[in-house]
Amino acid sequence: MSTTSRQPLFVPIVYLGGLIFGVGLAISGMARPEVVLDFLQLEDFGLLFVMGGAAAVTGLTFAVATRYFDGAPLTAREYARRLKEFDRNVVVGGAVFGVGWGVSGICPGAAYASVGIGNYPILWAVTGMFLGAYVQGYWRTRRAAGTDDATEPATG
Numbered sequence: 001m002s003t004t005s006r007q008p009l010f011v012p013i014v015y016l017g018g019l020i021f022g023v024g025l026a027i028s029g030m031a032r033p034e035v036v037l038d039f040l041q042l043e044d045f046g047l048l049f050v051m052g053g054a055a056a057v058t059g060l061t062f063a064v065a066t067r068y069f070d071g072a073p074l075t076a077r078e079y080a081r082r083l084k085e086f087d088r089n090v091v092v093g094g095a096v097f098g099v100g101w102g103v104s105g106i107c108p109g110a111a112y113a114s115v116g117i118g119n120y121p122i123l124w125a126v127t128g129m130f131l132g133a134y135v136q137g138y139w140r141t142r143r144a145a146g147t148d149d150a151t152e153p154a155t156g
Contacts, residue, residue, distance in 0.1 A: 010074045022113040031113035033105030033122070040102055100132075 022031075028050040029035040038044035065072075066079045084090065101107050104125050106114060111129065114122040 007074045007076075013074060021109065022116055025110050025113035026117045031110050031117055031119070033114070033119075035105075036101075036107075036110070037105035040105070096132075100129075 025031045028047070030047060030050060035044065036047065039047040062079075069079070071078050097107075106122060106125055108126075108129055111122055111126050115126070
């Protein structure tokens, strides 16, 4: 969908949603790596309630929205499931994400909220996330280019 067919308030509402999300992460403690690490080490289950509450609100919203609205309010796109193949990339990506989350105690969304509450050393983790995403994109592009070259007949 092109940006010209979006509602004029699309971008401001997305920013507002991100702001509310970040404030929620800060208030709940999910923006503090030590709280997340305590949760992952089964020492503090408070974040279980935060995630459960978020899942309940999301589930209820999707149940109501898909039943009573023809399309998404800001984009008018029809509500539909997006299916992704469960392949090796999903497993490897999930494992790398999980290890990174377990080691650092922070995930991308919470990292930005953590910077917002003054945890500036977390910028090292944000830098690492950007670097990792860049390396993965570079590797995937190179691998795709290599498979295209391999399918062409050799000349010579």
